[in-house]
Amino acid sequence: MTPSLSPHRIWNFSAGPSTMPLPVLMQLRGDLIDLDGTGIGILEHSHRQPTYDRVLADAIESCRILGEVPDEFEILFVSGGATNQFGLIPMNLLADGATADYPDTEVWSAKAIVEGREAVPTGTIAVPFEGKKFRYDHVPAQGEMTPTQGAAYLHYCSNNTVHGTRFHTPPVAAPGVPLVCDASSEIFGRPMDWSKHAMVYAASQKHLGVAAMSLVIARRDLINSPVRSLPSMLSYAAHAKYESRINTPPTFAIHTAGLMFRWMIQEGGTREFEKRNDAKAALIYSIIDGSGGFYRGLSRVECRSSINLSFRLQTEALDTMFADEATRVELDGLAGHRDAGGIRASMYNAMPIEGAQALASFMRDFMRRHG
Numbered sequence: 001m002t003p004s005l006s007p008h009r010i011w012n013f014s015a016g017p018s019t020m021p022l023p024v025l026m027q028l029r030g031d032l033i034d035l036d037g038t039g040i041g042i043l044e045h046s047h048r049q050p051t052y053d054r055v056l057a058d059a060i061e062s063c064r065i066l067g068e069v070p071d072e073f074e075i076l077f078v079s080g081g082a083t084n085q086f087g088l089i090p091m092n093l094l095a096d097g098a099t100a101d102y103p104d105t106e107v108w109s110a111k112a113i114v115e116g117r118e119a120v121p122t123g124t125i126a127v128p129f130e131g132k133k134f135r136y137d138h139v140p141a142q143g144e145m146t147p148t149q150g151a152a153y154l155h156y157c158s159n160n161t162v163h164g165t166r167f168h169t170p171p172v173a174a175p176g177v178p179l180v181c182d183a184s185s186e187i188f189g190r191p192m193d194w195s196k197h198a199m200v201y202a203a204s205q206k207h208l209g210v211a212a213m214s215l216v217i218a219r220r221d222l223i224n225s226p227v228r229s230l231p232s233m234l235s236y237a238a239h240a241k242y243e244s245r246i247n248t249p250p251t252f253a254i255h256t257a258g259l260m261f262r263w264m265i266q267e268g269g270t271r272e273f274e275k276r277n278d279a280k281a282a283l284i285y286s287i288i289d290g291s292g293g294f295y296r297g298l299s300r301v302e303c304r305s306s307i308n309l310s311f312r313l314q315t316e317a318l319d320t321m322f323a324d325e326a327t328r329v330e331l332d333g334l335a336g337h338r339d340a341g342g343i344r345a346s347m348y349n350a351m352p353i354e355g356a357q358a359l360a361s362f363m364r365d366f367m368r369r370h371g
């Protein structure tokens, strides 16, 4: 295997694992061989030595700067993806006999409900909004759901990766009820309002690099008093106490996340990414909206996502043809999720506007040939 110095890259619209910025990949390539001039690569460094102390401290600090995360929030790297958090959250926060609210806004929040019920059968997971009835075409508007008074917390998914909807503003929980947010597909794609959240978490394979790890940002008072005794790997309090290294941590994934945070800071931070993501999305939505029904969005206009854009053509055969032809012109990963079908373009922070322009021009061309 001989690595190429000028790699051939194509546009990758995959929902995750997903495209990464080339400067970060190039840095990682070097760090695999020799990290910080130590003569030892990142995969080989002990997690109890100063070089890794530096990696971890940098990742935490840059995450705090990028996300403008207030001091009262702990920043944790927890092995296992977001699905792992679906179980850990109720284990840590939902006491026997207590209720938590889980609006169901698509596949991932539905999975969080199922996993949560498995994890804590002695608690209640209430579903104040059942998006499935509307084919998940929108998230609840103000007043469309009735949150449970006195709930332990309200869990929601801020950006719905499969159906391409998002909450423009966080849902309103009952007074005093903490908000827990699955931000897997939009973390740092726009600023986060920390005053409204007690915990935000994200799988790493979309905005942060390596799959099978989660970033968990949680208010210390929420996680430091878990509602039951738990084995250490399942306890956020233990992850916090041992600074994300109870055991051998996913060092490569944490280093990669650290580089991604730095890259996002250098590129201008969350406000800049919000602008870029809105601009990319506007390009594609303008084609959908102006196509006279040739392309049809899966979600209602008022809550469509700027990051995961889901749409259909008139027939499944055309959907398949679209995705296949796109792949042939180096636009990859556009087939929709197996639960939603159609087409999905995932344009995370690492996707530049040129990728959206390439997709837009393919969409115009495809419509001209098949419309």
Ligand SMILES: Cc1ncc(COP(=O)(O)O)c(C=O)c1O
Pocket (backbone or CB within 6 Å): 015, 016, 080, 081, 082, 083, 084, 108, 157, 159, 160, 161, 162, 182, 183, 184, 185, 203, 204, 212, 213
């Ligand atoms: C919003 C959301 N939550 C959770 C998950 C599950 O993440 P993981 O595969 O890391 O468990 C995904 C994966 O795509 C997702 O998009």
